[in-house]
Amino acid sequence: MVNPPLAYEQITTPGGSEIHLRLGAAETELLGEAALHLTADLDAALRAMAELRSGAWDNILGPHDEGEGRAYAHQRQRMEETVHALARDLIPRLEAIQAATLRRWKAGGASYAEIASAMGLSNAAGAPNRATAQSRLRALEAAGPSPLERWVCGPITHARDVCDHTAIGVIVTDDDGRYLLIERAEYPHAWALPAGHVDDRDNPGKTAREKVSEKAGLTVGQLEHMTGGWRPNRCCRLVRQGRAPGHHWTVYRAVVTGEPAPSDDETRGVRWVTGAELQALADRTAAYARGKVTEAEWAASPGLEDVWRWWLRRIGILDAGA
Secondary structure, eight states, rough: OOOOOSSSEEETTTTTEEEEEOOOHHHHHHHHHHHHHHHHHHHHHHHHHHHHTTTTTTTTOOSSSSTOOOHHHHHHHHHHHHHHIIIIIIIIHHHHHHHHHHHHHHHTOHHHHHHHHTOOOOTTTTBBOOOHHHHHHHHHHHHHHOOOHHHHHHOOOOOGGGOOSSSEEEEEEEETOOOOEEEESSSSSSEEESEEEEEEGGGGHHHHHHHHHHHHOOOEEEEEEEEEEEEEEOOOOOOOOOOOOOEEEEEEEEEESSSOOOOTTEEEEEEEEOOHHHHHHHHHHHHTTTSSSSHHHHHOOEEEEEEHHHHHHTTSSSSSSS
């Protein structure tokens, strides 16, 4: 059996050594945003391992020890972020990849002895433990694919999963002057106003109406253009080689009818907020950017998506210092 070429490369320079992960264009196209999620989590794991090996966390100060300060807070935050990335994201996703692989390997004719050997399952005599492998496979089959396993084996990435670098955003208000916010289900996790990619619609105004309907279940009546331009904000889509992350935005204000009915696929929730509440969410985003809100705190209670903080300051809805 010929081993496949390594998918990574270690590059040594006078200044040190770097590791580059290599994915082909076809693989990158198929993985799409999944590659971004896994790479971010693996990055957190490897950096933690380097800090553990360097001894950076060996003499961590307790909260009441002399010398408590920025070093203590930074170490604690790094540990919290690492555990969060591993327990909530990386380990469950790796287990889902293993489950999907086991299903297909068994369906392809693998024996329980082969599976036990690959998983390191052995009996007292050191032989592959077929019974344990069989028990695990039966439990896996009985449970059915988990949501994460379906994510692993998701549909092949199509052109729409590649960023087109165009976006619309819609400021929706009610008769009381409150603003409609959506909690994003995709990266970046935050509260935001209705927005989306233009894709092949070729009409930002039409896209704005469709996105408000798709994400919030509301019908747009009057639509007023407010501002627009380029912002280097990232999204969950693949950015083609040679292109910089970001979007050419068109921002509208809309008068709507109906009652909010958020999309279960694209949102985690929807709410109306006052101007003061909107400002508080923007302030939380600023605190998060300065490291005063941890990753775990942000995940539990996010602020306003940063690109919206920028647009709403530009329009004058938020304080300039927000």
